[in-house]
Amino acid sequence: MIVLLLGPPGSGKGTQGRRLSQRFHIPYLASGDLLRRAIEQDSLFGREVRQYIERGLYVPDKIMVPAAIEELNKLRREQGVRGAVLDGFPRTRDQAEALDSALTAEGTRVDRALLLNVPREVLIPRLAGRRVCRSCNASYHIDHKPPPADGRCEVCGGEVIQRVDDKPEMVDGRLTVYFERTLPLVAYYQQQGRLVQIDGNLSESDVTGSLVGAAEAVAAAAAQRAPAVASEGASRGAHA
Numbered sequence: 595m596i597v598l599l600l601g602p603p604g605s606g607k608g609t610q611g612r613r614l615s616q617r618f619h620i621p622y623l624a625s626g627d628l629l630r631r632a633i634e635q636d637s638l639f640g641r642e643v644r645q646y647i648e649r650g651l652y653v654p655d656k657i658m659v660p661a662a663i664e665e666l667n668k669l670r671r672e673q674g675v676r677g678a679v680l681d682g683f684p685r686t687r688d689q690a691e692a693l694d695s696a697l698t699a700e701g702t703r704v705d706r707a708l709l710l711n712v713p714r715e716v717l718i719p720r721l722a723g724r725r726v727c728r729s730c731n732a733s734y735h736i737d738h739k740p741p742p743a744d745g746r747c748e749v750c751g752g753e754v755i756q757r758v759d760d761k762p763e764m765v766d767g768r769l770t771v772y773f774e775r776t777l778p779l780v781a782y783y784q785q786q787g788r789l790v791q792i793d794g795n796l797s798e799s800d801v802t803g804s805l806v807g808a809a810e811a812v813a814a815a816a817a818q819r820a821p822a823v824a825s826e827g828a829s830r831g832a833h834a
């Protein structure tokens with residue numbers, strides 16, 4: 595089962611993605627982690643990625659698409675897993691189409707795009723109040739989970755900071771960019787009957803419950819398809 599989590603910054607996508615991954619025993623593949631890892635490893639890809647990130651630019655499709663597909667293939671080769679929870683990729687309609695054609699060649703697909711809907715007026719204070727640990731990425735919020743008074747992370751002792759792009763003056767622009775880029779992607783999955791909209795403005799555990807329900811429906815449908823896997827043609831037919 596491959597599910598894509600869609601949601602604006604501040605929608606809790608990362609937390610929910612990890613929960614889905616644990617629940618269904620499939621890896622959580624976040625494009626942000628993938629890029630950060632590549633930069634740390636200083637691979638050829640990592641060096642290329644760094645040039646964009648340092649300038650505050652999006653990594654172009656021609657670099658991002660093959661890297662994400664390679665990562666999915668690696669998981670399958672090394673861990674024998676055929677599924678994933680995708681977060682942050684595909685980010686545009688072009689990327690979604692490229693991913694679809696690569697996955698079709700493998701006899702698989704993005705089964706569902708799960709969209710977390712959270713109103714903009716809720717997101718702005720969520721993001722602007724967020725603080726994160728510079729070392730372990732643990733997340734805090736000035737209103738409901740304040741960082742320790744000494745400004746040190748309670749998990750690892752690292753420095754707790756406000757990310758530059760969580761500054762109030764940056765948040766509005768980020769949300770505008772998100773909605774502009776994501777709308778065509780949402781439309782793409784919707785046209786194909788692969789979109790599930792989830793109310794993301796509920797408690798964290800209620801959102802998890804809705805997501806798990808949607809993913810269970812996908813898993814059940816995949817299990818029904820499973821007997822046809824032996825015959826490539828039949829399997830593809832079931833995907834169409």
Ligand SMILES: [Zn+2]
Pocket residue numbers: 727728729730731732747748749750751752
């Ligand atoms: Zn920490």
